[in-house]
Amino acid sequence: MILLSIETSCDETAISIIKAEGDFPNATYTILGNALFSQIDAHKEFGGVFPAIAKREHIATILPMLEKALLESGLSPAPAQSLFPDAESEIHTLLYREEDLAPKVLAFNQTWGNPGIDAIAVTSGPGLEPALWVGINFAKAIASLWQVPVVPVDHMEGHILASVFKDNTIAAIQFPALALLVSGGHTELILMEKWGHYTKVGQTRDDAVGEAFDKVARLIGLPYPGGPEIGRLAAQARAEELPPYTKLPQPMLHSGDLDFSFSGLKTAVRYAVEGKTLTDGEKMALARDFEDAAVGVLVTKSMSAIKKYDALSFILGGGVSANHFLRAAVATFYAPETLHSVEVYLPDTSLSTDNSIMIGLAGHARIAESLSPEVFTATIKADGNRSLDVEAD
Numbered sequence: 001m002i003l004l005s006i007e008t009s010c011d012e013t014a015i016s017i018i019k020a021e022g023d024f025p026n027a028t029y030t031i032l033g034n035a036l037f038s039q040i041d042a043h044k045e046f047g048g049v050f051p052a053i054a055k056r057e058h059i060a061t062i063l064p065m066l067e068k069a070l071l072e073s074g075l076s077p078a079p080a081q082s083l084f085p086d087a088e089s090e091i092h093t094l095l096y097r098e099e100d101l102a103p104k105v106l107a108f109n110q111t112w113g114n115p116g117i118d119a120i121a122v123t124s125g126p127g128l129e130p131a132l133w134v135g136i137n138f139a140k141a142i143a144s145l146w147q148v149p150v151v152p153v154d155h156m157e158g159h160i161l162a163s164v165f166k167d168n169t170i171a172a173i174q175f176p177a178l179a180l181l182v183s184g185g186h187t188e189l190i191l192m193e194k195w196g197h198y199t200k201v202g203q204t205r206d207d208a209v210g211e212a213f214d215k216v217a218r219l220i221g222l223p224y225p226g227g228p229e230i231g232r233l234a235a236q237a238r239a240e241e242l243p244p245y246t247k248l249p250q251p252m253l254h255s256g257d258l259d260f261s262f263s264g265l266k267t268a269v270r271y272a273v274e275g276k277t278l279t280d281g282e283k284m285a286l287a288r289d290f291e292d293a294a295v296g297v298l299v300t301k302s303m304s305a306i307k308k309y310d311a312l313s314f315i316l317g318g319g320v321s322a323n324h325f326l327r328a329a330v331a332t333f334y335a336p337e338t339l340h341s342v343e344v345y346l347p348d349t350s351l352s353t354d355n356s357i358m359i360g361l362a363g364h365a366r367i368a369e370s371l372s373p374e375v376f377t378a379t380i381k382a383d384g385n386r387s388l389d390v391e392a393d
C-alpha cells in the first residue's frame, strides 16, 4: 500500500509518501517522497515556538510540502475527476479555520487526482493543538477529495518507530522493550510488551529535558533551538578539558522511582549565571556541566528501568536523541558486560527530530491492528496531551 503521512505537531511541516510492502512489522518500506519545512526562523526571534505562529506557518507551507513530496515520488496524478456533489462546500467546511487553504486545495485537486494513495496518516497528538489541527483538517480534506481513509497517529509512537527503522524495515526487536523518549515536550520511559502495547513507567514531573536544554541555552545567550547549541559547546568544553564552571544538581537521581524533574536543574543554571557576563570558555564549561547532569539522570534511570523490567531492548527516541553525548552514553552503558545483553536502538540522526516518515510508519502499524482505518476518519480530533498509555488497553 502507499501511505501519505503528515506531521504538524510543533514547528516542522512535514509530508512523506511511503510505499509499504507486506504487513507491519514485517514490511519493507520505500520512501518515495519526503518534504520537510522547519519553521525555526519564524520562531527564533521569540526564543521558542508560539502556537499561533506555528499554525500560520503550517497553513502557508502544508500544500507546497504535499506538492514537493508528490513530485519527488514520481507518482503520476490521476486525471482530475469531476467533484462529488457538495465537495466544494465540504472542503470549505473542513478547512474553515485554515483561511485561504480551501480554494488552494480545490485548485490543487484539479491537477492532482489521487495518484494511488491508499491511506493518509496524520499526527493527532501530543503537540500544540492549533498546529495539530492544521494537519488533521488538511488530511481530512485531501482524504475527502481522494476518497481514502485517514489514520490518526501518536507522535511519540512515531518517535519509537523512527528509532527502530533500519534498512527500510522495522528491526526485529526483542520484547520486553524499554523506550526512553526525550523531546521538547516529553521525557518518559515506556515499557513495551509488544507492538502497540505501551505502559508509561516513568515521566518528568515538570519540564521536559529538551525544554531544559532550550531554556538553559537561552540563559547563556544561545539561539533557539538551544539543544544542538548546548551539545556543540559541551563537546568543545570536553575536547579542551575545561574545568567545571559550577556544580549542578541531578534532580531525582535517587528518588527510588523512574520519574524525572528538570526544572530545578534549569533554576540552578539560572542562579549560576545571574548578574554575570560569561566568557566563551565559561559558556562552554557550563553547557558541559548541564549536559553531564541531565544525561547522567537519563542514563541512570534508564538503567534502573531496564533492570526492573528485564528489558531485552532499549530504544532511545525523540528530538534530544540527536544529542551526541546522550547517544554515546546510552550505547556504552548498555553494553553486554554491564547488564545482560540489551540491544540498543538509536534513530538515524536524520530521523531523531520531528519528521513525517515516522508518522507513516506509525500509521502503518495502526492499520495492521484490528480496527479498519475507515472507522477513524470522522472522529479524529487533535489531542495536545495524548498519552501513549492509551494504546495499552
Ligand code: KG4
Residues within 6 Å of the ligand: 010, 182, 183, 184, 185, 186, 209, 210, 211, 213, 214, 225, 226, 227, 228, 231, 318, 319, 320, 321, 322, 323, 324, 352, 353, 354
Ligand atoms: O522531537 P522533537 O523534534 O520535537 C518535539 O516533539 O518536541 O524535539 C525537539 C527537542 C528540542 O527541545 C531541541 O532542542 C532538542 O529536541 N534537540 C536537542 C538536539 N537536537 C534537538 N537536544 C540536545 N541535543 C541535540 N543535538
Ligand code: ZN
Residues within 6 Å of the ligand: 155, 159, 183, 184, 318, 319, 353, 354
Ligand atoms: Zn517530536
